[in-house]
Amino acid sequence: MVSRLLPELQPSHLRESTLRSEDVYRGHFLHARRDVVRLPNGAEATREYIVHPGAVMVIALLDDGQVVLERQYRYPLHRAMIEFPAGKLDPGESVFACAQRELLEETGYTAREWARAGVLHPVISYATEAIEIWFARGLSLGARQLDAEEFLDVITATPAELLAACCDGTVTDAKTLTGTLWLQNMLAGHWSLVWKDTAVWAAER
Amino acid sequence: MVSRLLPELQPSHLRESTLRSEDVYRGHFLHARRDVVRLPNGAEATREYIVHPGAVMVIALLDDGQVVLERQYRYPLHRAMIEFPAGKLDPGESVFACAQRELLEETGYTAREWARAGVLHPVISYATEAIEIWFARGLSLGARQLDAEEFLDVITATPAELLAACCDGTVTDAKTLTGTLWLQNMLAGHWSLVWKDTAVWAAER
Numbered sequence: 001m002v003s004r005l006l007p008e009l010q011p012s013h014l015r016e017s018t019l020r021s022e023d024v025y026r027g028h029f030l031h032a033r034r035d036v037v038r039l040p041n042g043a044e045a046t047r048e049y050i051v052h053p054g055a056v057m058v059i060a061l062l063d064d065g066q067v068v069l070e071r072q073y074r075y076p077l078h079r080a081m082i083e084f085p086a087g088k089l090d091p092g093e094s095v096f097a098c099a100q101r102e103l104l105e106e107t108g109y110t111a112r113e114w115a116r117a118g119v120l121h122p123v124i125s126y127a128t129e130a131i132e133i134w135f136a137r138g139l140s141l142g143a144r145q146l147d148a149e150e151f152l153d154v155i156t157a158t159p160a161e162l163l164a165a166c167c168d169g170t171v172t173d174a175k176t177l178t179g180t181l182w183l184q185n186m187l188a189g190h191w192s193l194v195w196k197d198t199a200v201w202a203a204e205r
Numbered sequence: 206m207v208s209r210l211l212p213e214l215q216p217s218h219l220r221e222s223t224l225r226s227e228d229v230y231r232g233h234f235l236h237a238r239r240d241v242v243r244l245p246n247g248a249e250a251t252r253e254y255i256v257h258p259g260a261v262m263v264i265a266l267l268d269d270g271q272v273v274l275e276r277q278y279r280y281p282l283h284r285a286m287i288e289f290p291a292g293k294l295d296p297g298e299s300v301f302a303c304a305q306r307e308l309l310e311e312t313g314y315t316a317r318e319w320a321r322a323g324v325l326h327p328v329i330s331y332a333t334e335a336i337e338i339w340f341a342r343g344l345s346l347g348a349r350q351l352d353a354e355e356f357l358d359v360i361t362a363t364p365a366e367l368l369a370a371c372c373d374g375t376v377t378d379a380k381t382l383t384g385t386l387w388l389q390n391m392l393a394g395h396w397s398l399v400w401k402d403t404a405v406w407a408a409e410r
Contacts, residue, residue: 005274005362005370010285014278014356025230025237030253030331032235037280040356048235049281050255050331069210073219074329075242076254080219081329082210118372122326123334123378124241124286126235126255126277130377151219151245157210165210165384167323167396172335174379176328181386191372 052129057086058098061137072152105145112138115193257334262291266342277357310350312354320398
């Protein structure tokens with residue numbers, strides 16, 4: 001369905017076209033580029049942005065109705081944050097393989113069924129990053145497989161606790177707030193998901 | 206209220222402390238730093254991140270029940286996106302002054318009453334950015350005051366249209382999805398706001 005909010009054909013009166021593009025920083029983690037673009041009025045402007053490989057977030061539903069969350073120190077904010085499990089795609093990795101890997105490595109859970117909900121763009125003004133939103137259920141708990149330099153707590157919450165934490169400012173991570181929008185509308189029956197067995201998703205790669 | 210999800214005292218077993226910090230890129234828009242940190246296990250690691258001045262997003266409620274949205278080309282994604290009005294704080298500017306300024310400049314609206322809802326962090330892994338979430342009502346339409354290099358369409362939608370657009374993938378901007386979580390729960394009476402007149406907020410600066 002094409003919403004009246006966003007025409008299928010992207011409007012040409014807003015479009016910016018690339019004139020030149022160059023790397024300006026390549027670090028261990030961050031990769032920044034600077035492009036010169038042609039604006040709709042014909043003028044030139046500069047656009048700087050982070051190039052990101054993409055990521056996936058998992059909303060894992062426990063059989064008792066709780067969801068799986070993580071508490072992790074986020075250095076740019078100098079504090080621990082509450083968030084849904086998520087991680088970047090490895091080179092050549094499928095989104096579904098990444099979802100399974102991140103959930104297992106960070107929390108120890110494997111899932112019997114998965115559903116792809118949608119996508120979110122965390123920072124449309126200065127990064128290419130897209131995060132696919134997946135749901136998982138039929139969870140079995142095994143051992144976590146954290147990297148040597150990864151430190152995080154796995155916690156669980158009821159949807160009501162999570163919503164209260166979003167309202168009172170305990171949860172401020174945008175991807176987790178977006179996941180909570182999905183969770184709330186899915187549980188209310190407003191937004192539907194198509195669940196498939198793990199093996200089916202793996203074969204669809 | 207302190208949620209059980211996030212202890213008031215940030216957990217020391219997750220904390221990272223700064224050992225060294227340096228600028229690695231200063232562009233027209235992006236400012237990147239690279240820090241060396243001490244991990245909880247005593248090892249050292251590198252953290253790269255974007256330094257951001259902070260921003261504000263406005264959920265403006267029209268008297269007919271619709272909300273004010275923008276359609277704007279977002280170069281890193283090479284497409285137009287639907288989003289709530291938002292913008293970065295100017296140096297020395299208060300958050301409330303920024304909210305008023307961005308709403309007026311980009312959409313032409315001024316508001317009689319405002320409420321501060323909360324804050325979101327768009328990208329906790331690699332930016333310091335925080336976006337305050339404000340609601341505005343009692344709107345009057347005047348002339349937009351776009352910068353010479355700013356191009357965007359102002360559109361309106363009912364909350365039901367916005368929610369449908371979040372579900373079907375028309376809206377994928379994380380701040381706007383987070384704003385929709387606030388809008389939905391506020392309209393349902395689950396999350397409450399404290400409204401104050403514009404002059405009261407301005408005096409509280």
